[in-house]
Amino acid sequence: MNKPYYLLSLLAAAFITSCSSNDEMMAETMNRPEVHDKTVNVTHHDGRPFSTGASAYSNSKFVAGPGGSVLMQGFYWDVPDGGNWWNTVKGKLTDWSNAGIGAVWLPPASKAQNGAYSMGYDPTDYYDFGNYNQNGSVETRFGSRAELEALITKAHAENMQVYADIVINHNSGGQSEYNPYAGSNTWTNFSGVASGKFPRNYNDFYKNAYGTNDEGAFGGFPDLCHANPYVQDWLWGRDDSVGKYYRNTMKFDGWRFDYVKGFGAWVVNNWNSNVGGFSVGELWDSNVNTLESWANNANSSVFDFAAYYKMDEAFDNGNLNLLNDDMMWKRNPYKAVTFVSNHDTDVIGKKMLAYAYILTHEGYPTVFYRDYEEWLNKERLNNLIWIHNNKATGTTSILYTDNDEYVARRNGYNGNPGVVVYINNSSSWQERWVQTNWTSQQIKDFTGSSGWYPTTQNDKWVKIQCAPNSYSVWSLNQ
Template identity: 60%
Template sequence: MTNLSTRKRFRSFVHCSTDNYLSNLKNTINQNNYQNMKKNQIFYFLLIGLFLISCSKDEVTLDNEQQSKEPTKQTITAKNRSNLKPIGSGVMMQAFYWDVPAGGTWWNVVKNKVDDWSNAGIDAIWLPPVSKAQNGPFSMGYDPFDYFDFGEYNQMGSVETRFGSRSELVSLVNTAHNNRLSVIADIVLNHNSGGNSEYNPFKGTNTYTDYQPMSGMFNRSYYDFHPNDAQANDEGVFGGFADLSHTKSYVQDWLWRNPNSVAKYYRDVIGFDGWRFDYVKGFGPWVVKEWKNEVGGFSVGEYWDGNAATLDWWSGQAEVSAFDFACYYRMRDAFQGNNLNRLNDDMLWKRNSSRSVTFVTNHDTDEIVNNKILAYAYILTHEGYPTIFYRDYEEWLNKERLNNLIWIHNNLASGNTSILYTDNDEYVARRNGYNGAGLVVYINNSNNWQERWVETNWSNTRIKDYTGHSNWEPVTQGGRWVKIQAPPKSYSVWSVK
């Protein structure tokens, strides 16, 4: 088998144009004896013809051999997907935060929690990027180097990733599946880091674009990044990292099309059930669409923009969900800024709730500090697919209150939404029910108990507050009106008793 360095040199060589090759060949012959050119004309043109056959990098035979090579260590694979909860039927857990403890322990930490999370009503866990990155044992994974090293090769300063070994990752995935939880992979497709320096003719200088990972899979050169022979740039560069060129068929093959692509290996060998796409502003929405069409699975993109119309456009083009940053920023203004009128503003869930993934905090941003539990009461009673942040659940907020809100979301929060009342301190909305009773949520950001008459879904029906914050059990009038209450800096959620 050709070694990696020889393969790399061959791949770079066959990208040259025929004219350059002929020129170099003639110069070489001139240095020896140009007269021999006539005697050996047939030989040289036969040689040229052989190279013309494989002149396109994307069709090089050695690359095809590399693509069809069996994945490394496939004996450790994920199993048990037959009884998973449907993603979106419950609540997603972001199962990490920035700078989780290093030392290769995180996969085991999460593994020990999935049983409790499933019992609480979580239906999927979102993991950080799982492959080896440039900063090895210290990296959070967002500077990917070897997409197929999950903590088993000694490169980038460690064998394990920051989070653990390959076997620990697969064990976590299997344990999650055994507990009916789907597992969502964080996929970084825009940029790479950790390549060696090589001369780049498209830049006229050296660039760190020589990638020869120890897995032997998805080697890369300057042809696979911007600028290259096909494209100078795409929608965005991140942090000065090498910017992958998704228009290259070779890159598409390795990322999602071929049997050993990142997408299919992660799905079929590691066992991932869905995808969270990082920094999708950096490339066209067609990339996510093609990935999703190739391998399926729940998909959500991080299009960091507070404009609901922009999020709606992107999710429509990509045909996947998007994190509802419009909702996030309006909640920040409402709860951190003490103006609940902002909850009347435009959000993705109001435009297309089936494509909205709502959140209060994530590993990148945590601006809602005051009244954070009120923000969770909002997303867990409203439309969209809500996400809970690991540290909010496990460390910072009251877990019993969050579990209660998860139960309310999974059992009562159905149907579309009608906003009944807003002012600076109070917000009341009704879920109108779909194959269920629905609910009324009353959020009170004032310093005193508040009461309000509201129109419900129910006539002549006794209702109660499912949070336990109020002990009232009023009966709705024949016209469906009833008085409800909410405690200070808190909330209540009402439905049929």
């Protein structure tokens, strides 16, 4: 046999043998198109998860998962009246806790002007939780004080925190009195509140000796004057102040501050310094600079309205490139509370894509009661909550975006490998090569949407897929 021909035959046989013994990953490597790393790291920190702190009232049992905690907004606008809402929520706490929800935010719990019909945002007596006969009823719309206390006790037993909705910008339900600063009568006489605590009059509302106004008033309601030391003392200073009573007697773990545009950030800062507990402010503004400045000055978390409006634009208008834009969770993930809808606003149409976004990204994600209990697929939400708590760890890198596709990577923390999330806003299946943090390891889609079990290559690249108008979340198959 001709020697050159013989050597050529041996080389060909070796090549064929090598190819036939290679696995699917090698075949993919040979066919892989040229790919370039377009990774953009959008957060830079040590990778630790968002923390709300331990509950002071659950025997320190509250421990968030590796990815942090999830908050449930435990109400919606105009929940059924009749005084049974506290019992309704109490009955759901075990299931919520088992699903991985770590905290529940309740509506304003004290007696308001409309008594048994009020949603609580027109507060009269901060210490009447449904145990005094005033404003036409004993119970609030939500129930009695005993039922509220039973709810809070049950939540703590279920390893959950409880946040009170705090409305301190304005009051309602006072009696008419002559106000020399206004030169007319105002509805500012709250001297006869049934609890006997925090009596107030025209001196405690604008206009008064401290000025004509503060940062903002709401709906014509009497505007509480936080500059008055008497008001400060009753809100957070004295041992039986509103804040300390809610914390020490009612055993709330934290606060959602309503309409914080209406008063200075220093008010929340002082409350937090004197009372403690987790806090988040409702600053209805999409400007990230405004949100960040308030959060820093208030020493508080803030709802990420910037992310909320960007998600609406991105998912509903078909441009996922907008998810590259600035958001509060990117500026400071430890002070950003993300959400898809709430009792005030519900504009995002493609909600499951939005929940896939907030439950795989940084910040403190909120699930809205009606989305979870009535409107969306609870099984899919529970899957995302599990992924958030157990897999969505570390800093965030955006790997790819276009109008229809968004791929991001959570980089892992403290031995947890993190995830790659793929959101597909198109009407067909999509596939994409992405760079992971994993070398030569098998991964899977933890949503169960894809049946692929690909193996990452030596250079950490892998091809993943996503169903139409859906999402997939990939991590190590372990």
